[in-house]
Amino acid sequence: xxxxxxxxxxxxxxRMLDQRLLPEQVIYNRYRRTSEVxxxxxxxVIRGAPAIGAAAAYGLALAALSSRAENLDDLRRDLAQAAxxxxxSRPTAVNLSWALDRIxxxxxKSQPITVxxxxxxxxxxxxxxxxxxxxxxxxxxxxxxxxxxxxxxxxHHCNTGALATVxxxxxxxxxxxAHEHGKKVHVYVDETxxxxxxxxxxxxxxxxxxxxxxxxxxxxxxxxxxxVGIDLCLVxxxxxxxxxxxxxxxxxxxxxxxxHAHGVPFYVVLPxxxxxxxxxxxxxxxxxxxxxxxxxxIGRTQLSPRSVSAFNPAFDVTPARYxxxxxxxxxxxxxxxxxxxxxxxxx
Amino acid sequence: xxxxxxxxxxxxxxRMLDQRLLPEQVIYNRYRRTSEVxxxxxxxVIRGAPAIGAAAAYGLALAALSSRAENLDDLRRDLAQAAxxxxxSRPTAVNLSWALDRIxxxxxKSQPITVxxxxxxxxxxxxxxxxxxxxxxxxxxxxxxxxxxxxxxxxHHCNTGALATVxxxxxxxxxxxAHEHGKKVHVYVDETxxxxxxxxxxxxxxxxxxxxxxxxxxxxxxxxxxxVGIDLCLVxxxxxxxxxxxxxxxxxxxxxxxxHAHGVPFYVVLPxxxxxxxxxxxxxxxxxxxxxxxxxxIGRTQLSPRSVSAFNPAFDVTPARYxxxxxxxxxxxxxxxxxxxxxxxxx
Numbered sequence: 001x002x003x004x005x006x007x008x009x010x011x012x013x014x015r016m017l018d019q020r021l022l023p024e025q026v027i028y029n030r031y032r033r034t035s036e037v038x039x040x041x042x043x044x045v046i047r048g049a050p051a052i053g054a055a056a057a058y059g060l061a062l063a064a065l066s067s068r069a070e071n072l073d074d075l076r077r078d079l080a081q082a083a084x085x086x087x088x089s090r091p092t093a094v095n096l097s098w099a100l101d102r103i104x105x106x107x108x109k110s111q112p113i114t115v116x117x118x119x120x121x122x123x124x125x126x127x128x129x130x131x132x133x134x135x136x137x138x139x140x141x142x143x144x145x146x147x148x149x150x151x152x153x154x155x156h157h158c159n160t161g162a163l164a165t166v167x168x169x170x171x172x173x174x175x176x177x178a179h180e181h182g183k184k185v186h187v188y189v190d191e192t193x194x195x196x197x198x199x200x201x202x203x204x205x206x207x208x209x210x211x212x213x214x215x216x217x218x219x220x221x222x223x224x225x226x227x228v229g230i231d232l233c234l235v236x237x238x239x240x241x242x243x244x245x246x247x248x249x250x251x252x253x254x255x256x257x258x259x260h261a262h263g264v265p266f267y268v269v270l271p272x273x274x275x276x277x278x279x280x281x282x283x284x285x286x287x288x289x290x291x292x293x294x295x296x297x298i299g300r301t302q303l304s305p306r307s308v309s310a311f312n313p314a315f316d317v318t319p320a321r322y323x324x325x326x327x328x329x330x331x332x333x334x335x336x337x338x339x340x341x342x343x344x345x346x347x
Numbered sequence: 348x349x350x351x352x353x354x355x356x357x358x359x360x361x362r363m364l365d366q367r368l369l370p371e372q373v374i375y376n377r378y379r380r381t382s383e384v385x386x387x388x389x390x391x392v393i394r395g396a397p398a399i400g401a402a403a404a405y406g407l408a409l410a411a412l413s414s415r416a417e418n419l420d421d422l423r424r425d426l427a428q429a430a431x432x433x434x435x436s437r438p439t440a441v442n443l444s445w446a447l448d449r450i451x452x453x454x455x456k457s458q459p460i461t462v463x464x465x466x467x468x469x470x471x472x473x474x475x476x477x478x479x480x481x482x483x484x485x486x487x488x489x490x491x492x493x494x495x496x497x498x499x500x501x502x503h504h505c506n507t508g509a510l511a512t513v514x515x516x517x518x519x520x521x522x523x524x525a526h527e528h529g530k531k532v533h534v535y536v537d538e539t540x541x542x543x544x545x546x547x548x549x550x551x552x553x554x555x556x557x558x559x560x561x562x563x564x565x566x567x568x569x570x571x572x573x574x575v576g577i578d579l580c581l582v583x584x585x586x587x588x589x590x591x592x593x594x595x596x597x598x599x600x601x602x603x604x605x606x607h608a609h610g611v612p613f614y615v616v617l618p619x620x621x622x623x624x625x626x627x628x629x630x631x632x633x634x635x636x637x638x639x640x641x642x643x644x645i646g647r648t649q650l651s652p653r654s655v656s657a658f659n660p661a662f663d664v665t666p667a668r669y670x671x672x673x674x675x676x677x678x679x680x681x682x683x684x685x686x687x688x689x690x691x692x693x694x
Contacts, residue, residue: 023652188658191642191650193540193564199643199651207652215642215657217540218566219598223663226600227634251566253573257604287574295538295562296546301646303538304546305370305554310562311535316570 006163007046007054009127012065014058018045019163023204034063034082041089041096044195048164049238049274050133053095056086057126060103064122067115075115079104079122091286092247092315094239094276099129130166136271137168139329141177144234144269147325147332148178148185152231155221155259157190158249159201160236160269171234171269172205174327179211187213188224192249194294194312218251225262233259237270244320244337245282246270250313256322265324272328275341282317290314353510354393354401356474359412361405365392366510370551381410381429388436388443391542395511396585396621397480400442403433404473407450411469414462422462426451426469438633439594439662441586441623446476477513483618484515486676488524491581491616494672494679495525495532499578502568502606504537505596506544507583507616508552518581518616519552521674526558534560535571539596541641541659565598572609580606584617591667591684592629593617597660603669612671619675622688629664637661 037059063082069075112118161172192198333340384406410429416422459465508519539545680687
């Protein structure tokens, strides 16, 4: 394990590594209120679909802990309010809603008699979500392992490592599993504009894991495939429709198009909780638009004339037809994904 | 005309707008030596294939002016040396070699009798190259005009405006011609990592021209085409093979792949001097690799862990099959380009 923890529950306090400051500074923030957790998600102290799920879960646990409700109905009202605040923080990642719904359902199913009991169920379930996430990631890593040849040159977009999850990672978890099993791999790290999660976070994680890597700009993938040689692409996912369409960090779709044109396998790695079976296609996935300043400024440096307007969709949708396979903790799904995902769902 | 000049010859001094400082500072540098001009090209004080051609031409003119040769053979030797220094400054743009060869050939053809006469021919020809470049660009703009529908939403990569040429621009020249002819267009400006020519230079030029535009990250083109709607792409070129394969700023190939997948016309705009008829395909085009720091740092901000290594190819090659048409000052070429370009060459 590397020497950092993305998110932790510590006696009624949520502790998060502030990813906006990495790799220059390693600073942990502590949160005691649901609204603070929602703001941390919105401002991207924490990011990555599975990590957002865990953060939302702990945010709800904080609400349960601090509620002054004296009966179950009042507690339910407080929790519903808190869940709504958390749900508004970021619209695209479905793990957020999934975690909240799972906790509220678990509480009802357990038929608590006292407020104290209900509070405990909520906190327990939030912790269960975090613990399971690590196990889920390890299983994805093992399921993806056979798809990574020894000596593989891999393009990876955004950050999907321990920092994007509670620990271990999704797409980077597959890289990590390959590395741990003695396969030699080289990762070309897309810097991932505008927020540079690749340049800042993925390189940092790969350094600590001792995996060989090279930083590139997002626009270099066509060049790498045509002139250098790439064996596969590995990306994560923020929400997948039941047909396999995958919303992920802006630039993922372009990478998939380059892979398709060059016959390079394109794998999406995600926990099952990222699949939204309530929607038929990616057209139904809301795409978050983030502040223009993420594009026009970096640190203290203004990149464009000050009055320029920018358009900053945080995600794009890769149509299922450009995806070679979907790697989940339940197994690997191949096209047609409607069928293969539905089959894995029944397991 | 906007109120800036990319490059000028002023009584034996070459004056260049330092594009590394734009848009924050508008500063002109003055050069009296060939080696300084070569260094200005290498360090990208000036960039853009046609502008590099003009800079090389003036660099050779400086060599002619400052040579202490007392006979024609000595002058030829000095000029050949200067040409070699200039040729080494950047390897991909062919306009550089084209300009140098044209000047040296002109000098020989004119059969100078004295050193003074030869010197004059060199300086005259360098000035002719710069003057012709503007006229060439205007003709490209007019030739491209019918391909731009009124209301067009255009994606543009890198900078190809007045700053990339002596004046007016290549791909942006087509935008400018459309704007001047009363067509309403909206340009989505690829920021163009790593050096951000789009964010810094293209937005600046479009502001001064009064053309509507929006800055986007390079990875957003797939999203824009699938969700927003794009009518065409316009890019420049640093060297084209005789089959139409086009070397241009890194990320151009990815944009072409996105356009191809969405049925969006992809136009390459270039002066005929950018076509290298001595090579059969893009495989023969040398691709410059630039310093890692262009990716790992912006201004004073370190983007990645300090020890990370980056791979920074400045250009990629878009295969001719992804190009809808090639817009030149001699006319518009359609596939198969071997034939259509050869035909235009004969004009």
